[in-house]
Amino acid sequence: MIEQVWQDFVARPGVYIGALCTIGLMTLIYRENVVYRFFEHIFIGLAAGFSIVALVKNILDPFLYQPVFKNGEWYWTFVFMFGLLFYFIHSRKYNWLSRLPIGFLMGFSAGQIFQIFSNTYLPQLSNSFRPLYVVTENGSFDFAKSLNNLIFMVVLVTVMSYFFFSFEQKSKAIRNSAQFGRWVMMVAFGAIFGTTIMARMALLFDRMYFIFSDWLRLVQ
Amino acid sequence: MTGASANFWDKLQAIDRRILYLLLLIVVIAPLFLPISLPTVTMPSTQRLYDAIESIPPGGFVIVSATWSGGTRAENMPQTVAILRHAMQRGLRVAVFSFDVQGSQLSLDIAKRLAAEYGYEYGKNWVHWGFRPQVGVVMKSMVRDIPGTFDKDYQGKPTKDMPMMQGIKNIQNVDAIVEIAASGIYADWIGLVVGANPKLKFGFCPTSVMVPETYPYLASGQIVGTMEGMRGAAEYERLLKKPGLATVGMGSISLAHVLIMLLIVIGNIGYFATRARRSR
Numbered sequence: 001m002i003e004q005v006w007q008d009f010v011a012r013p014g015v016y017i018g019a020l021c022t023i024g025l026m027t028l029i030y031r032e033n034v035v036y037r038f039f040e041h042i043f044i045g046l047a048a049g050f051s052i053v054a055l056v057k058n059i060l061d062p063f064l065y066q067p068v069f070k071n072g073e074w075y076w077t078f079v080f081m082f083g084l085l086f087y088f089i090h091s092r093k094y095n096w097l098s099r100l101p102i103g104f105l106m107g108f109s110a111g112q113i114f115q116i117f118s119n120t121y122l123p124q125l126s127n128s129f130r131p132l133y134v135v136t137e138n139g140s141f142d143f144a145k146s147l148n149n150l151i152f153m154v155v156l157v158t159v160m161s162y163f164f165f166s167f168e169q170k171s172k173a174i175r176n177s178a179q180f181g182r183w184v185m186m187v188a189f190g191a192i193f194g195t196t197i198m199a200r201m202a203l204l205f206d207r208m209y210f211i212f213s214d215w216l217r218l219v220q
Numbered sequence: 221m222t223g224a225s226a227n228f229w230d231k232l233q234a235i236d237r238r239i240l241y242l243l244l245l246i247v248v249i250a251p252l253f254l255p256i257s258l259p260t261v262t263m264p265s266t267q268r269l270y271d272a273i274e275s276i277p278p279g280g281f282v283i284v285s286a287t288w289s290g291g292t293r294a295e296n297m298p299q300t301v302a303i304l305r306h307a308m309q310r311g312l313r314v315a316v317f318s319f320d321v322q323g324s325q326l327s328l329d330i331a332k333r334l335a336a337e338y339g340y341e342y343g344k345n346w347v348h349w350g351f352r353p354q355v356g357v358v359m360k361s362m363v364r365d366i367p368g369t370f371d372k373d374y375q376g377k378p379t380k381d382m383p384m385m386q387g388i389k390n391i392q393n394v395d396a397i398v399e400i401a402a403s404g405i406y407a408d409w410i411g412l413v414v415g416a417n418p419k420l421k422f423g424f425c426p427t428s429v430m431v432p433e434t435y436p437y438l439a440s441g442q443i444v445g446t447m448e449g450m451r452g453a454a455e456y457e458r459l460l461k462k463p464g465l466a467t468v469g470m471g472s473i474s475l476a477h478v479l480i481m482l483l484i485v486i487g488n489i490g491y492f493a494t495r496a497r498r499s500r
Contacts, residue, residue, distance in 0.1 A: 029241045054321040058351045062376065112356050116411025120442075127440035192432045195449070199295065199428035201248070201476040202450040205469045206294030208248050219252045 019215040022207050128156060155184050229497065232490025240483065247479050251471035258474055265438055266455040269445025270306070272396060272421040278311035280395040281388055285405075286327035287319040292402040292427050293326070298453035298466035299400050299425040300330050306460055308338040308346075312395075313384045317349035317370065319358070319405065324351035328374060343382040350374030355405060359412040363391045396421040396444075406434065410442050425452065 428449030453466035
C-alpha cells in the first residue's frame, strides 16, 4: 500500500504537493496553527518568486534582451534608459530627472482617461433616457417594458438624490427620495454580497474537486 | 421562559464555526459522489453571449483574452473552456492571449486540448499570442495595427505569415472579443477598443463577485453578453450540450446556498427570540 502511494507520488508529485498545500491551508478553519502558517509563507514566497521569473522571462527577455542584444535593435535602449530615470527619485541632487518619465506617464494616462470616460459613460447616459410609454411593433402598449422603464427611472432619480451633497436636504420630498434611494442601494449591496458568496463557494468546490478527483481519483 | 430554553436561543446565534464549516464541506463534497440534477434556467445575458458567437459566420475572427490566474480558476476555467469550445464548434478563427502571466499558460493548455479535440491546426485555425503587459498600450495599439501589436506568438515565432492572420489588419477586421477576467479590465476594452468598431461584439466573462457591476454595461449594449461566474458557465455548457466542470459544480454550489440561507434563518430566529425575551 505504502509502496503504491510512493510510486503514485513519484509519477505525479505536483498533484500531491498541491493537495498537501490545500489541506495545510484549510487547517485554518479549525484554528490558527503552525501548519497553516508554514504553507501560507510558502504560498507568499512562491508568488513573489513567480513574479520575478515572469518579469525576467516575459518582459525583460522578449522586450529588451532579444531585440537589443540578439536582433541588434539598439534604439530600444533609449526606452530602457528613459525608464531608468525613475530611479533618480532617490537622489536629492538629480531627482528632477525622475519627473520626466513620471510626467510622460501622467500625460499618457490623462489622454487615455479622457477617451475611456467618454466611451464608457456617454452611451450609458444616453441609455438612461428611456420612454415611459413603450409601444410594440404592432402598435399596442407594451406594459412590461413601460413598467420596467418606470422602475428604472424611479431608482435612478432616488439614488441620485441621495448623492446631492451640494445643499442641505431640508425638503421632505428630497429627504424621502434620498431615503428610498438608500434602501434601493441596500438591495443592490445584498445582491453583490450574494454573488460574493457564490464566488467563494465556487473556489471551495474547485479545491474539493481537485482533492477528490485529481488527487484521490475517487470522482470521475 | 426557562433558563434552559433561553440558553437554547442564545446558542442558535453562536453555533461553533467549526460545525458550520463541517456542514459546508459535507454539502459541497456530497454532490461529487451523489450528483444532483437541477433544472437550469438560462439567463438572458448568457443567451445573448451565446447568440453573439452563434451569429458570426464560419471563418470569422474572434479574440479571447484570458486575464485570470490560478486564484479564480474555479470560475474562469470553465468559462474559457466553454467560449473556446463554442468558437471551435462554429469553425471560427481563434486568437488567444492574456494580460496575466498565469492566464497565458492556463489558456494555452486549454486551447491546445480543445484544438486537438476539434482538429484545429495551429497557425491556420488558431494562435496563441502569449502574455502581453501594459493593458492600455496594447489595446490602443491593436485598434490600428493587430499584426504589429501581436507580431510574435507565445513561442516567439512571427505571426504575420500565419494563414489565420490573413486579412487581419486592425480592429475593423475582428468580429468579436471575449474577455475572461477576474478584474475590471472590461472598462478598458469598452473605453479604448469597443467604440472603434461599431460592429464588434464584446463579451465579458467575470467572476461572480463582479457580476452586478456589469449590468449597466449590458443594459446599454456596450457588453453584448456575459457568462456570470460558474453559474453562467454551467448555462453556457447546457447551451453547447457539453456538460463540464461548471455543470458538476452547480449541484454543490446550490446546496451550499441552501445551507447558508438556512443558517441565516436559524440565526435570525435566535436573535428575535432573545430580543423578545429581553423586552419582557
